[in-house]
Amino acid sequence: MYTAVCVRSFRRYATYRAATGARVITNTVFGFIISYTYLALWQVRPHLGGYDLSSALTYVWIGQGLLSVAALNDLGALTDLQTRISNGDVAVDLYRPVDQQAWWLACDLGRAGYQLVANAAIPMLVGALAFHLRVPQGSGWAVAACWSASALALVLALVVGYAIRYLVALTAFWLLDVRGVQLVYFLACSFFGGFFLPVTLFPPVLEAIARALPFVAVFQVPADVFLQRYDAAGTLAALGLQLVWAVVLLGIGRLVQGRAVLKVVVQGG
Template identity: 55%
Template sequence: MLYTAVAAGSFRRYATYRTATVAGVVTNTVFGFIVAYTYIALWHERPHLGGYDQAQAMTFVWTGQALLAVSALMSGGNLDELQERIRTGDIAVDLYRPADLQLWWLAADLGRAGLQLIGRGVVPMAVGALVFPLALPGEALTWCAFLLSVLLAVVVSFALRYLVALASFWLLDGAGLSLISGLACMFFSGMVLPLRVFPGDFGHFVQLLPWASMLQVPADVLLGARTGGALLRGLAFQAGWAVALLALGRLVQRAATRKVVVQGG
């Protein structure tokens, strides 16, 4: 019940920032139009690039805009706050709480993601569907599989961002690493271009990286590119990375919380 309360509290906290949510919706929608027309030009020259037709490519664009804030593809999400608490030393208070540090921040991030899915996910997708011909599924089962995939995407995203935040125990200021992580996420998640577009062995390689779990896999689930066994393998791929990265985060957390740093004499 503790972590459920943390998630609910995080949801309510982000719900209070209504102006920021509206601004985010407008930003996602505007960028969605820019990327959509870029894709239209690209798919006009290569009609089946990456195995997608134009409607599927448009759906990929708006799925990316819908999940941009949900999976925190460009930022640390609420874990920027964790980095700051490590830098200032306030993390010592967190470690005295009768709660697991990793689970606490995971619950808070799930609450944040839930609000962002409703606030900044639904509206851009709806606008895209009104203006462009999208290849959205009509089966409820596909939508349920998509939502499950999105949940796993958020967990993988959290696990990676948690590792970046924990690096502040050693770096003291993790802003540079956060920037590098954000750039890597944008490229390797499929936000710039679907990973299926990349050629040869490089294309296969990037689809094995954890960032692929954050956008490429959920988008393929929504597009119906993963069905049956391929769907199960996609969800297992996401779950596998989630478990592996959370376990690694647990090990790094254990090492980090044994480290004592005194600044200022």
């Protein structure tokens, strides 16, 4: 059933064609601007943070590609959940014999799948044409291993991102105006997730904070996996970190959801 939900969600997002096209333009424009700032910075500091220039530029374009896949600006499919919480429709959902968290995860993965094809592919392609980007290197085995590890890291990143957004959406049970929380989420995830600058460039204290937060698992870690910054053991550790965050955050999401359900049942919404 969840597969069907996922596929339906994919199709639904596929109907917003014009919105997708417009988003692609924005992401591409920002991709160019950030690339030029990186070019200037790496000209002065060629191996800053352990990235060579083409790694750094690849980092930029992966980031622009994944910006909408990771649903930073909105809450992705969870926008609907939030609306349903705000207008009380969620009470109906709670009586259905489906697991809420799994249901919305399926929806969101369908959305992410579509945006990966439609929103992420084009900016990355444009970036690859305009700049020299890095693809996984080494022996055939190493390349294959890197691609599969990256795919796994991407899926885990989507789940972690979803788990965070699920918590953000649930705040609508308690707050009338969720824009504030959403803004904090955007700021935290884009800055500490490394979307603008790799967290390795942060001053030590900030980097330590960023590394201790789950946002790195949404972007910084999977990007580093793709850029082959980890050895085999490191890659496993990175994937493990993502997995841990996914489990922990989904668990917290369940706890909070339980509280929210109680609130709805007791107070009638």
